[in-house]
Amino acid sequence: MSRRHRRRAKDLEFQRAAAVTTLLDQPEVDLDRLRSQACNKGLSNRELRSKAWPVLLGIDQATFAKAEYESLAVGTHRDTSVVDVDVQRSLWSYTEGWSDEKRDCSRAQLKSLLNAAIGHHHGNAFYYQGLHDIASVLLFEIGERPAFLVLRCLMTNHLRDFTRPTLEPVMELLELLMPLLEQADLELYRHVSSSGAPPYFALSWLITWFAHNVPALDQITRLFDLFVASHPLMPLYVAVIAMRASRIKLLKCDLDAAEMHRALHNLSITAFASADKLAHEAAVLFRQCPPSAVIHSRKICMNKSCAAEAHEVGGHWQVPEVPQPCKFGSSSRLRLWSYQGLSFAAAAVVLGVVLSTRAMSDRSFGTGSGFLAHMPPLL
Amino acid sequence: MYGGQPQTIKVVLLGEGRVGKTSLAQRYVRSSFNEGQAATVQAAFFTKAVRVQGQEIEVALWDTAGQEKFHSLGPIYYRDAHAALLVFDITDTDSFKRVKRWVDELHAMAGERCQLVIAANKQDLQHRSVSEEEAQEFAASQGAAYFQTSAKTGLGLEELFTALLSSVLDSLKDQRLHAAQGMQTTGRRHGGLVVASQDSISERKSSTCC
Numbered sequence: 397m398s399r400r401h402r403r404r405a406k407d408l409e410f411q412r413a414a415a416v417t418t419l420l421d422q423p424e425v426d427l428d429r430l431r432s433q434a435c436n437k438g439l440s441n442r443e444l445r446s447k448a449w450p451v452l453l454g455i456d457q458a459t460f461a462k463a464e465y466e467s468l469a470v471g472t473h474r475d476t477s478v479v480d481v482d483v484q485r486s487l488w489s490y491t492e493g494w495s496d497e498k499r500d501c502s503r504a505q506l507k508s509l510l511n512a513a514i515g516h517h518h519g520n521a522f523y524y525q526g527l528h529d530i531a532s533v534l535l536f537e538i539g540e541r542p543a544f545l546v547l548r549c550l551m552t553n554h555l556r557d558f559t560r561p562t563l564e565p566v567m568e569l570l571e572l573l574m575p576l577l578e579q580a581d582l583e584l585y586r587h588v589s590s591s592g593a594p595p596y597f598a599l600s601w602l603i604t605w606f607a608h609n610v611p612a613l614d615q616i617t618r619l620f621d622l623f624v625a626s627h628p629l630m631p632l633y634v635a636v637i638a639m640r641a642s643r644i645k646l647l648k649c650d651l652d653a654a655e656m657h658r659a660l661h662n663l664s665i666t667a668f669a670s671a672d673k674l675a676h677e678a679a680v681l682f683r684q685c686p687p688s689a690v691i692h693s694r695k696i697c698m699n700k701s702c703a704a705e706a707h708e709v710g711g712h713w714q715v716p717e718v719p720q721p722c723k724f725g726s727s728s729r730l731r732l733w734s735y736q737g738l739s740f741a742a743a744a745v746v747l748g749v750v751l752s753t754r755a756m757s758d759r760s761f762g763t764g765s766g767f768l769a770h771m772p773p774l775l
Numbered sequence: 776m777y778g779g780q781p782q783t784i785k786v787v788l789l790g791e792g793r794v795g796k797t798s799l800a801q802r803y804v805r806s807s808f809n810e811g812q813a814a815t816v817q818a819a820f821f822t823k824a825v826r827v828q829g830q831e832i833e834v835a836l837w838d839t840a841g842q843e844k845f846h847s848l849g850p851i852y853y854r855d856a857h858a859a860l861l862v863f864d865i866t867d868t869d870s871f872k873r874v875k876r877w878v879d880e881l882h883a884m885a886g887e888r889c890q891l892v893i894a895a896n897k898q899d900l901q902h903r904s905v906s907e908e909e910a911q912e913f914a915a916s917q918g919a920a921y922f923q924t925s926a927k928t929g930l931g932l933e934e935l936f937t938a939l940l941s942s943v944l945d946s947l948k949d950q951r952l953h954a955a956q957g958m959q960t961t962g963r964r965h966g967g968l969v970v971a972s973q974d975s976i977s978e979r980k981s982s983t984c985c
Contacts, residue, residue: 477869478842481793482814525792525842526816562847596851600816608816654835658820 413440420447427452427711434625435679438618438672445617446538449624453549454712460541468515469508475523476511482528483507489611490536505540506532513547521551521559526600529607530555537617546624554628556715557701558603565701565719566603570595572687572704573632575694579685581640584647588639588660592653597660601635610665618671622678628703628715629687633678641669697722781824781831784943787853789877790862791870792841795896798926799862800838803936808927815840818852827940834940849877850884857943858890860935861919863910865895865903871910878917890946891919892939898925 416439419430431452433439439448450457483503491499510531514523530550534543557565573595578585600608605623610616623630639646642663649659666674687704690696698704699719706715788796797815801807804821821836837852839845853859861877863870874893881889893914895905907923914921920938924931 475842478792485793485811485813488811488813522844524844525814525840528814529816561844563844564847567848594851596817596848604816608813654820657818661817661819 409440412437413444416440416444416448420444420451425451431625431711434621436676438675439621442537445621446542449538449546449620450542452625452712453546453553454710455545455549457542457545460545465508465512465541465544468512471511471515473511473514473523474519475514478525479507479510479514479523479528482525483510486528487532489607490532490613502535506535509535509540509544509547512544513551516548517551517559521556522561524558524563524603526604526608527551527555527558529604533605533607533613533616533620536613537620552717553713553715554623554703554706555603556628556717557703563599565703566599567596568698568701569602569629569632569703570598571696572629572690573598573635575690575696576632576636576681576685577639579690580636580681581643584640584643587647587649587651588656591649591651591656593656593660594653597657598632598635601638601665602631605631606634606665609663610671612666615666615671619675622675626679627682627687627713628706630678630682633682634674637674637677637681638663638665638669641674642667692723695724697724781833782944782947783833783835784858784940785835785837785856786858786860786939787837787839787856788860788862789839789849789853790841791864791867791873794841794862794864794867794870795926796841796862797838799860799894799896799924799932800836802926802929803932804836806929808929818848825936825940827937828944830944832940832944834936843873849880853881853885853889856885856889857947858892858939859885860892860894860939862894862896862924863905864897865905865910866897866900868904871905875913878919882917888946888950890939890942891917892935893919893921894924894931894935895921896924896926898923898930899927 412433415437416430416433419426419433430448434448434452439445483506486506487499487502491502506528510523510528513531514521531543531547534546537543538546551559557569574585574589577588605616606619607616610619619634622634639660645668646656646659646663649656669677691698691704699722702716702719705720706713708714788800790796792814797819798808798812800819800821801809801812804823815838817840819838821838823834823836825832825834837856839849839852859877859881861874861881863874878891878893881891893910895907895910911921920935920942922931922935922938924935926932
């Protein structure tokens with residue numbers, strides 16, 4: 397980057413920060429404008445994000461109670477051991493050049509943050525592998541205390557379908573990916589579809605908000621600006637834009653499900669378009685083709701997930717607690733069975749019933765979580 | 776019989792979180808070990824070219840996330856698998872219980888074609904909690920092969936995969952004998968990132984996107 401470009405980028409960043417500061421300094425924050433800024437231009441820096449992310453989510457930071465946090469941070473829950481092992485092997489991203497001591501110190505904070513946020517929900521919102529990736533971005537960017545408030549809010553809002561006892565709702569949401577790709581890039585859609593690869597390659601993109609896949613903090617926080625300010629399905633739009641940005645590479649990929657899965661699994665999200673560009677284009681695609689339009693045109697039933705029905709209340713996105721009744725009758729439910737493997741999964745559920753007796757007597761995974769006990773009936 | 780294409784053998788790695796599934800895959804495919812291996816959030820796919828019984832084989836290895844919550848994704852990856860590699864950590868009794876559950880499910884769901892191999896991993900650690908006798912007896916009672924492994928040192932990995940692949944090849948030959956026509960292979964895929972092992976015949980370059 398030339399000196400002139402660097403200076404221009406610096407000026408632009410300064411203007412962005414000034415715009416966000418002005419918005420946050422108003423006695424009554426204009427949420428529409430703050431949201432627009434977060435989606436289209438980003439929130440600029442750490443200090444501004446620590447203020448703006450809670451505001452965008454409708455969080456009153458004064459509700460933080462230190463004693464409660466400290467108590468929850470050392471408490472236990474269903475997934476305490478999973479959190480332990482995930483945290484122990486975490487924080488390799490964003491910490492290049494750090495000493496082991498410094499990384500361990502952040503891991504201790506990450507563990508406290510996760511345990512407190514999970515404990516706050518008293519068994520109503522569960523940990524999943526990948527939540528620790530989101531939590532680590534929050535921790536590094538806005539600090540432990542605001543990160544706790546944001547994380548506990550997200551767990552029952554934007555991330556609601558991921559914190560259910562099983563991942564069935566997530567699999568349902570991933571059904572929306574290919575129809576969105578069809579809207580964004582027909583040729584790529586046909587290519588990926590013909591490979592037969594089911595959309596599970598996008599699982600970590602969705603449930604970690606790309607934190608598992610984007611190793612640069614400045615890039616991932618720019619995407620988080622968009623996600624915090626947007627509909628909870630916005631990560632699917634970024635996924636589609638990232639695929640479109642990598643189309644030349646993907647179109648060269650063999651028409652083979654496993655190879656396509658690998659290519660997409662290993663896709664460098666910001667290699668062909670910066671986070672800023674991805675965020676901007678995803679927001680455009682969202683306006684052109686909101687989730688309701690895809691669901692309606694494809695007659696997709698969302699029986700297990702709630703994110704598609706998210707709506708604004710007082711300028712903040714909220715996700716309903718239970719799935720809404722299907723508007724398209726029973727026939728369209730067959731769509732969910734179109735992917736290879738799901739019928740097999742259903743058979744596994746039958747097995748789950750058979751084995752549940754054994755699972756009930758073996759509670760090694762925590763209260764009420766025996767083998768397959770978390771597989772809800774698919775029908 | 777395969778028009779020059781190597782036989783593809785699909786193996787799925789299953790087991791509790793942090794037992795070393797990804798590390799075993801990395802050690803086998805890339806001969807590397809990473810102390811800071813992060814948690815697996817979604818299934819990853821590896822391939823490796825080897826020669827077994829004089830035949831070119833492409834091992835298609837699917838590594839899965841270990842958290843119980845991801846369990847329902849299991850069938851997507853073990854269906855069509857020739858073998859399931861069930862991994863437990865010898866210092867963690869819960870992880871051995873999880874292997875037992877996988878064995879139950881696979882017996883019921885994956886059919887006889889899917890061969891079961893149990894890996895008692897982390898043999899490099901001293902404080903074992905799962906006794907060798909118990910694990911071996913369990914494996915024998917379930918008709919599963921059993922190997923002691925360490926992803927860290929590489930202990931047992933080559934032996935495990937050589938035996939696994941030989942066993943799958945024998946089984947495929949038997950199937951061909953019993954059903955000369957209509958045998959389904961999972962060998963739809965080809966190409967891909969190929970990392971040659973010490974005994975592989977050649978290192979084939981990827982012709983695809985990876």
